[in-house]
Amino acid sequence: MKTIAFYDTKPYDKIYFDKHKKEYDLEFKYFENKLNADTAMMARGCDGVCAFVNDDLNGETIETLYENGIEVIAMRCSGYNNVDFSKAFGKIHVLRVPAYSPYAVAEHAMAMLLTLNRKTHRAYIRTRDFNFSLNGLVGFDLHGKTAGIIGTGKIGQIFIDICRGFGLRVIAYDPYPAKDKGIDYVDLETLCREADIISLHCPLTDSTKHIIRQETLDLMKDGVYIINTSRGKLIDSEALLHAIKSERVGGAALDVYEEETEYFFEDYSEEIMPDDVLSRLISMPNVLVTSHQAFLTKEALENIALTTLNNLKDYYAGQPLVNEVCYHCQKNGSCKKDHKERCF
């Protein structure tokens, strides 16, 4: 029986993996620690590793895992910007869950927008204190406003459908436009200039890092709302904070944060928050932060567990790895997976 070391495990992960454990003939060793160069040693004696969004799979981590006999890393998430593929290539196969519930993320993005705009989070706290004043709770109609969507893949397209349901006009930017979806594509500059609400649904890559920065913020309408449920580093947080302080940005809904790795998923309520930018953002009345929870629905957790376990089953059965991500494929644009082979 193969043993998989699970990093950054929380009770809600365990429930869904334990539920299906027997069917897959796998043993799990759960660690609460995040995976990084220091904790990689803990996987010694295991056959594979299961990691998550805030684990740090840099070159050193990969090397230590490899030296300790790890052959496969099953990411239980879709994003893989935290993995050094150049180091993993030829040594450790990296698998992921490309889609588990795009609805979960798109619905959370809209939930955040509605909360931030109509200030239900503040109203909830007020009415619990029998404060029924409406001062400071004025929102705006979404109907007739323009939503600018950056990234029109699985999640972006569902978010577009949700926006259309609210009567929003939708424009989008994506260097690889979706065909036959009736999406009104514009360039990034036009999107920034025309949108009342901008929502990010693209992956974090070298070209998308800080796609929202001083330069793009300067193009935006006064009072623009920005939603980020993708990856924190898509936004230059200091530039955003500056734009909020100068009242150029009307609201920011952030499910992810540039420097979230150390803090998100953990309880810091008894500590002094060392990150001044995060602290200042959270203190703003027009900023709503959630802790990378957009994926957190029962359906998504079930799909994450099943796809991860199927990925591992295929790996140990010597099958082609449909959900493998590799350096070679990314670099050359051609993929052995298309020919039903493994990446190496």
Ligand code: NAI
């Ligand atoms: P996807 O791969 O289906 O779509 C991504 C889209 O972004 C593609 O259409 C691609 O062409 C586009 N894109 C690539 N480079 C771009 C650029 N420079 N500018 C604009 N668009 C660009 O991915 P999916 O499933 O829709 O997920 C999107 C992102 O959502 C993921 O990369 C991940 O970072 C994030 N995510 C966040 C979760 C959360 O819990 N907060 C959960 C799952 C995903």
